[in-house]
Amino acid sequence: MATQISPCSSSSTTFSPSSLNQETFSSAKFFNFSRKSSPSKWAFKISPKNQFELKSSNGYPLNAVSLHDGKLSIPITNSFFNFPIILRLIPAGFTNALVGAAEKPLAKEHLPPPKQSESHLTVTVVGASGDLAKKKIFPALFALFYEGCLPQNFTIFGYARTKMTDDELREMISSTLTCRIDKRENCGDKMEEFLQRCFYHSGQYSSEEHFAELDLKLKQKEGGKVSNRLFYLSIPPNIFVDVAHCASGRASSKNGWTRVIVEKPFGRDSESSGELTRSLKKYLDEDQIFRIDHYLGKELVENLSVLRFSNLVFEPLWSRNYIRNVQFIFSEDFGTEGRGGYFDNYGIIRDIMQNHLLQILALFAMETPVTLDAEDVRNEKVKVLRSMRQLKLEDVIVGQYKGHSKGGKSYLGYTDDPTVPNNSVTPTFAAAALFIDNARWDGVPFLMKAGKALHTRRAEIRVQFRHVPGNLYKRNFGMDLDKATNELVLRVQPDEAIYLKINNKIPGLGMRFDRSDLNLLYSARYPKEIPDAYERLLLDAIEGERRLFIRSDELDAAWAIFTPLLKELEGKKISPELYPYGSRGPVGAHYLAAKYDVRWGDLAE
Numbered sequence: 389m390a391t392q393i394s395p396c397s398s399s400s401t402t403f404s405p406s407s408l409n410q411e412t413f414s415s416a417k418f419f420n421f422s423r424k425s426s427p428s429k430w431a432f433k434i435s436p437k438n439q440f441e442l443k444s445s446n447g448y449p450l451n452a453v454s455l456h457d458g459k460l461s462i463p464i465t466n467s468f469f470n471f472p473i474i475l476r477l478i479p480a481g482f483t484n485a486l487v488g489a490a491e492k493p494l495a496k497e498h499l500p501p502p503k504q505s506e507s508h509l510t511v512t513v514v515g516a517s518g519d520l521a522k523k524k525i526f527p528a529l530f531a532l533f534y535e536g537c538l539p540q541n542f543t544i545f546g547y548a549r550t551k552m553t554d555d556e557l558r559e560m561i562s563s564t565l566t567c568r569i570d571k572r573e574n575c576g577d578k579m580e581e582f583l584q585r586c587f588y589h590s591g592q593y594s595s596e597e598h599f600a601e602l603d604l605k606l607k608q609k610e611g612g613k614v615s616n617r618l619f620y621l622s623i624p625p626n627i628f629v630d631v632a633h634c635a636s637g638r639a640s641s642k643n644g645w646t647r648v649i650v651e652k653p654f655g656r657d658s659e660s661s662g663e664l665t666r667s668l669k670k671y672l673d674e675d676q677i678f679r680i681d682h683y684l685g686k687e688l689v690e691n692l693s694v695l696r697f698s699n700l701v702f703e704p705l706w707s708r709n710y711i712r713n714v715q716f717i718f719s720e721d722f723g724t725e726g727r728g729g730y731f732d733n734y735g736i737i738r739d740i741m742q743n744h745l746l747q748i749l750a751l752f753a754m755e756t757p758v759t760l761d762a763e764d765v766r767n768e769k770v771k772v773l774r775s776m777r778q779l780k781l782e783d784v785i786v787g788q789y790k791g792h793s794k795g796g797k798s799y800l801g802y803t804d805d806p807t808v809p810n811n812s813v814t815p816t817f818a819a820a821a822l823f824i825d826n827a828r829w830d831g832v833p834f835l836m837k838a839g840k841a842l843h844t845r846r847a848e849i850r851v852q853f854r855h856v857p858g859n860l861y862k863r864n865f866g867m868d869l870d871k872a873t874n875e876l877v878l879r880v881q882p883d884e885a886i887y888l889k890i891n892n893k894i895p896g897l898g899m900r901f902d903r904s905d906l907n908l909l910y911s912a913r914y915p916k917e918i919p920d921a922y923e924r925l926l927l928d929a930i931e932g933e934r935r936l937f938i939r940s941d942e943l944d945a946a947w948a949i950f951t952p953l954l955k956e957l958e959g960k961k962i963s964p965e966l967y968p969y970g971s972r973g974p975v976g977a978h979y980l981a982a983k984y985d986v987r988w989g990d991l992a993e
């Protein structure tokens with residue numbers, strides 16, 4: 389039986405012990421459950437005669453459970469999954485001091501969350517009038533509401549300088565809300581219900597007074613319940629600290645939690661990032677700061693660890709012994725249109741490589757974490773990032789797109805954008821070779837390639853394996869053994885897929901070979917629409933799950949790899965190689981790969 393559990397909606401699930409990892413016990417047992425709990429944690433084998441009482445450590449009422457025909461049935465409710473909770477499964481008649489003794493006092497952040505009906509969640513989207521808020525944040529909040537993932541009592545607030553009424557905010561966001569293709573029923577009613585929970589407050593980002601006004605409105609909505617407040621800073625980075633100051637001083641919760649999601653960019657280099665962290669920490673504790681990298685919320689990125697750590701066929705191969713190189717490729721088939729002003733101050737290395745691609749690399753290359761808990765995973769990511777060499781100028785090439793006409797249509801070059809200086813040398817494309825100086829990855833090139841205005845939109849991880857030693861069939865491959873190596877591809881987007889390139893005999897009497905794919909195409913295997921990355925990350929922030937958010941020491945380690953290179957590039961005003969809009973990017977990327985005896989895997993496709 390596959391143990392598929394809808395993360396948020398109410399359901400009653402029956403677990404069949406025979407299909408899961410099994411455990412026999414006769415005394416009280418503790419289980420740490422959260423939405424992320426792996427099915428193996430749900431494993432019980434219990435004598436068929438026993439009656440068990442299920443109790444949660446945080447006061448949630450959970451129905452008693454009993455066994456029927458060796459099956460344990462647990463009612464799962466919204467509240468059950470909205471907060472990580474520890475459950476104790478106690479054999480009937482087992483009254484003991486052990487149960488009490490085993491419970492540790494909980495730290496403030498881990499205090500039992502109050503019952504749903506007694507608490508109220510508010511999500512304040514700061515910068516509500518902006519592009520990201522409209523495009524991603526409000527739609528993700530609606531999707532969570534539709535899925536039953538938001539608590540019973542919640543309110544959404546938009547905050548920005550633009551003058552708007554509540555109705556105008558609703559009007560603005562209503563055009564961006566959609567229901568999933570497979571869930572159209574009640575869509576209109578649900579949207580209306582959601583919109584009625586959305587409100588707006590106009591204010592300055594550095595005005596304590598305006599945040600105090602917001603606080604009053606939040607209190608009104610909370611109606612005396614315990615208040616949990618999430619602020620999403622969807623604003624330019626130069627005002628992050630002002631907002632953190634005002635929100636924490638004048639609009640933070642007095643009796644529940646206050647968390648702040650901070651959007652990238654987290655600084656421009658090691659110094660500015662360190663300064664930003666220090667400034668934020670004047671007003672917020674590290675565990676209140678949720679630095680978001682939305683690539684960590686993408687389905688295939690989340691699956692990377694599952695693929696590697698739960699499949700025996702992969703983990704033993706995951707080292708320099710079998711892997712020749714790893715490639716992280718990001719391309720977009722549009723330019724910086726509309727965001728040129730922001731982009732010119734950052735460039736593609738800061739916009740994509742230092743965060744999205746490096747985060748994926750860290751997940752890919754880290755050692756096995758002790759557990760899947762946030763701190764264990766982030767500890768391993770920091771270790772691998774700190775084992776990386778600082779990136780050198782000779783291991784990087786940069787490019788910038790120029791105008792191009794194709795099929796009677798003209799595409800403007802990067803510097804044709806009126807918000808970009810004519811003489812800008814900001815890279816819109818970069819390729820880099822990175823190295824991890826540890827025992828597992830010594831000498832393996834980790835190549836990155838990221839660009840805007842290229843021929844296609846794509847994000848993928850490609851793992852190229854070594855040649856087969858003493859290959860019996862090498863004559864069949866001719867001179868080019870590279871073409872015969874196995875390659876594992878995780879296509880993050882679009883058309884999520886995992887495929888493995890293998891060599892195969894073409895059926896027939898001869899001995900001719902073919903390169904074929906063992907292909908797991910998500911749309912064919914999993915017909916459900918995949919949630920947007922922002923949904924997963926918002927839900928995690930609401931639940932207090934930090935695993936997919938970036939800790940400050942991870943950020944320091946990430947900037948340490950790129951800062952010297954960025955300074956050199958900018959100090960020397962290195963001119964980028966121009967490439968036509970819609971092309972495959974600068975040819976320098978091929979020379980860089982060739983220097984390490986690598987061929988970009990995406991060229992063959």
Ligand SMILES: NC(=O)C1=CN([C@@H]2O[C@H](COP(=O)(O)OP(=O)(O)OC[C@H]3O[C@@H](n4cnc5c(N)ncnc54)[C@H](OP(=O)(O)O)[C@@H]3O)[C@@H](O)[C@H]2O)C=CC1
Nearest residue numbers: 515517518519520521548549550622623624625651652653
């Ligand atoms: N857009 C995207 O696709 C992505 C964005 N991000 C990050 O998310 C954050 C928000 O992005 P986005 O929505 O595109 O940003 P916007 O430029 O749209 O800014 C958001 C809001 O902030 C206010 N604002 C803009 N400029 C200033 C300024 N100079 N001073 C004070 N307030 C200002 C405006 O609201 P008002 O005038 O009403 O106050 C604006 O509506 C940024 O940090 C960005 O880097 C990250 C990934 C992707």
Ligand SMILES: O=C1O[C@H](COP(=O)(O)O)[C@@H](O)[C@H](O)[C@H]1O
Nearest residue numbers: 652682720739740744847881921
């Ligand atoms: O963070 C950013 O990401 C987007 C690409 O995100 P995706 O989820 O659409 O792949 C990129 O366009 C933008 O420049 C960058 O700031």
